[in-house]
Amino acid sequence: MLLDEAMSNMRTFFDNAAQRTTDTLQNSKSYMDRAKLRSKLNDAYRALGKAEYEAAIVGVENMNDIHALITEISGLRQSLDEIERNLHKSTPVASAPPKAPQAAPQQAAPAGAVTYCSKCGKQNPADSAFCNGCGSQLVH
Ligand SMILES: [Zn+2]
Numbered sequence: 001m002l003l004d005e006a007m008s009n010m011r012t013f014f015d016n017a018a019q020r021t022t023d024t025l026q027n028s029k030s031y032m033d034r035a036k037l038r039s040k041l042n043d044a045y046r047a048l049g050k051a052e053y054e055a056a057i058v059g060v061e062n063m064n065d066i067h068a069l070i071t072e073i074s075g076l077r078q079s080l081d082e083i084e085r086n087l088h089k090s091t092p093v094a095s096a097p098p099k100a101p102q103a104a105p106q107q108a109a110p111a112g113a114v115t116y117c118s119k120c121g122k123q124n125p126a127d128s129a130f131c132n133g134c135g136s137q138l139v140h
Pocket residue numbers: 117118119120121122131132133134135136
């Protein structure tokens with residue numbers, strides 16, 4: 001019975017680990033796709049600039065090229081947007097750092113009486129039980 005439970009816990013642990021690995025792989029693939037798309041998009045912009053330059057010099061005989069490039073750029077931008085959205089969706093939200101335990105409200109210390117935290121060196125009212133800076137218990 002206990003062994004079954006342990007085995008099932010282990011399986012859950014490994015399943016979760018496998019899931020995390022898959023997520024990471026998908027993410028890095030998305031990052032690679034994004035980099036590829038960005039460089040394609042840059043190429044397309046450059047080609048469009050060149051085509052427009054040529055159009056300005058020799059006239060609009062290559063207008064079809066320009067339209068094709070604009071269509072390509074729109075498509076690339078859409079794919080890029082999609083990847084961007086997916087990456088934002090799957091990026092884990094950084095959890096807030098644990099808060100230092102707050103010192104319980106204390107009676108006002110005599111004016112000027114202070115104690116220094118042995119951990120972080122912050123100055124605290126002499127009657128504080130915990131450091132206001134790092135939350136360590138203050139040694140009096
Ligand atoms: Zn401290």
